[in-house]
Amino acid sequence: CSRYARTVADPFSLAGKTAIVTGGSRGIGYAIARAYIDAGARVVITARSETQLHEAAGSLGPNCIGQCCDNADPAAIAAMVERVAALAPIDILVNNAGISPYFKRVEHVTVEDFDAVVDVNMRGTYFASVEAAKRMFETGGGCIVNVTSVTGIVPVERQGVYAATKAAVHQLTKVMALEWADRKVRVNAIAPGWVNTELTGSLLESRHGEGLLADIPMGRAATPDDIGGTAVWLASDAARYVTGSIVVVDGGRQLR
Numbered sequence: 001c002s003r004y005a006r007t008v009a010d011p012f013s014l015a016g017k018t019a020i021v022t023g024g025s026r027g028i029g030y031a032i033a034r035a036y037i038d039a040g041a042r043v044v045i046t047a048r049s050e051t052q053l054h055e056a057a058g059s060l061g062p063n064c065i066g067q068c069c070d071n072a073d074p075a076a077i078a079a080m081v082e083r084v085a086a087l088a089p090i091d092i093l094v095n096n097a098g099i100s101p102y103f104k105r106v107e108h109v110t111v112e113d114f115d116a117v118v119d120v121n122m123r124g125t126y127f128a129s130v131e132a133a134k135r136m137f138e139t140g141g142g143c144i145v146n147v148t149s150v151t152g153i154v155p156v157e158r159q160g161v162y163a164a165t166k167a168a169v170h171q172l173t174k175v176m177a178l179e180w181a182d183r184k185v186r187v188n189a190i191a192p193g194w195v196n197t198e199l200t201g202s203l204l205e206s207r208h209g210e211g212l213l214a215d216i217p218m219g220r221a222a223t224p225d226d227i228g229g230t231a232v233w234l235a236s237d238a239a240r241y242v243t244g245s246i247v248v249v250d251g252g253r254q255l256r
Contacts, residue, residue, distance in 0.1 A: 011238035015040030018088040019235065020081070022046045022071055022128060023097030025056035027197035028147060028224045032094055035228030036235070037063050044084050046071070046097065071097035071124035072116070081131040089139040092235045093132040095125040095169075096147040106160040114161050121165035122172075129176060133185050141184025143235045146173050147227070150193045150250040166191070170246050177244030186243040188234045193250025196221040217252035 024045025136142030152166030
């Protein structure tokens with residue numbers, strides 16, 4: 001321990017790092033961006049809504065800027081990464097942007113529903129990771145954190161397509177970690193359980209909410225801040241030997 005302490009003064013510091021957090025204008029993404037800034041990083045948040053984006057960036061302070069980006073559009077993702085790389089080397093990418101707009105049984109999901117969820121959650125994560133990793137290869141390495149879901153591990157009714165995209169990203173995380181380790185790019189995922197955000201709040205308060213919360217041994221949904229600390233750890237030197245891992249942050253939900 002003493003040898004490690006001598007080589008890494010503050011293993012959880014992100015000072016001097018530049019991070020991109022997709023979907024960073026609210027919820028989990030906003031909490032991760034704030035945690036990164038508190039740890040010393042400069043952060044670029046992305047979102048589709050320009051108004052919401054700039055409000056969020058303004059509230060996060062001078063170490064945050066916003067970049068509009070549609071995570072369903074690979075060309076928009078490539079352009080966004082290029083703009084950020086022109087400002088500073090990209091050290092960290094957090095693939096947080098995701099949608100789960102349909103609480104439907106699988107037989108009721110339309111082709112349009114299916115494509116919308118896959119385009120943002122899986123294609124967006126794939127192409128953002130590839131674009132950022134290419135820059136990281138050139139600058140000596142970096143870290144990618146994919147925000148997934150415990151539904152990618154434990155089946156949840158009415159979440160079939162969403163869960164499938166998150167399970168796919170779990171496997172993508174492991175393959176990218178395997179292929180990119182020799183170029184010093186670490187790739188990990190955080191799989192939250194139910195998190196109380198403006199997107200999920202109405203569901204948790206609905207007639208379905210009591211049953212969802214009853215499956216959590218810790219007895220409550222997470223707050224976005226419950227995810228931020230794990231994201232800081234995975235991006236920091238404290239996790240410098242961690243890659244290809246799926247870190248579950250769900251209050252024990254997967255144990256049921």
